[in-house]
């Protein structure tokens with residue numbers, strides 16, 4: 001089996017009990033971490049070696065809620081100004097996603113993957129939409145994930161907003177991809193059943209989705225009470241609040257991811273907790289869309305597994321972490337709360353979320369998956385287990401990711417992307433985005 005030795009690193013293990021181990025080496029064998037030991041104790045001839053020169057070696061970051069397709073909105077100025085969340089969807093996202101082709105789905109994913117490798121994000125849980133190019137879209141997204149060498153958990157966002165035929169196609173695309181992943185196991189890919197949001201889905205469609213997903217034991221990935229309008233429309237339509245409705249239909253559970261959950265009452269939070277469902281907090285997106293602030297501390301106090309996503313605002317998880325922290329202070333009108341909670345979303349909870357679908361992610365430990373990054377950061381103040389989180393928020397967030405390794409394969413070495421021609425990807429993306437904007 002191929003071996004890779006990373007020498008002379010300061011290892012940050014994360015996991016339940018984070019340790020900071022200076023002057024350590026990590027031996028990777030195949031796709032896994034084989035050995036972690038002081039430099040002097042690992043004297044092996046590996047197939048490949050990297051001298052970390054004292055850089056920090058950490059687990060790759062995990063983004064628990066993403067939309068790759070939104071890469072092609074970067075710089076698009078043609079959307080009408082929006083007064084509220086509904087208009088953001090109508091004026092931008094639901095106009096844009098209808099114009100996406102299968103090749104757009106591939107390249108918009110590839111663009112985000114290039115950024116993710118550069119920022120050390122190695123696993124991404126995505127929610128895809130392309131209502132006029134649904135069939136095969138998840139394989140297009142998956143193709144980019146595989147070509148980039150990252151890990152992705154993919155789904156198609158089923159919705160009734162474009163009529164029965166497109167809704168039906170959304171169900172089929174989810175099932176087709178879930179089946180594909182089960183029949184062709186590949187550790188880079190996982191599948192969920194995607195649902196847009198309660199307010200764009202009828203009971204009959206949701207019942208069908210649950211029936212199909214159950215056959216494959218698949219969980220769901222759904223936007224949940226991101227804006228108050230999700231509650232208002234759902235209640236008007238069904239007489240139930242969003243989480244009660246999702247719960248009654250059988251959508252909640254330990255394999256289900258609920259994005260946002262800003263406008264939930266106590267009863268709904270209790271239902272989420274009881275079901276074991278996961279919540280993903282996306283602070284930058286919430287601020288950008290002016291939809292409100294999720295009460296993360298309350299969710300955590302109820303025992304809910306809450307992770308951190310970016311909702312495609314960025315793939316830089318440290319940028320998102322800082323936003324989570326600042327908005328938590330502001331929301332609670334207290335600069336001293338939420339530090340452990342917010343840092344824990346990224347350093348602990350995202351690994352737990354990913355490990356409901358994979359095993360051995362988010363920790364540097366013998367036997368874990370070799371998803372490893374090197375950060376070119378030389379601590380200007382003491383760095384150990386007691387100070388690491390302070391360095392993460394205030395120092396590493398401005399640090400440079402030097403190398404990114406996924407499943408034992410080096411995707412970026414000393415800031416050079418290996419295996420991806422970034423210029424070619426950007427060139428083709430610009431051609432496709434130009435055409436897309438012409439159709440917008």
Ligand SMILES: [Zn+2]
Pocket residue numbers: 065066067127223259311
């Ligand atoms: Zn989203």
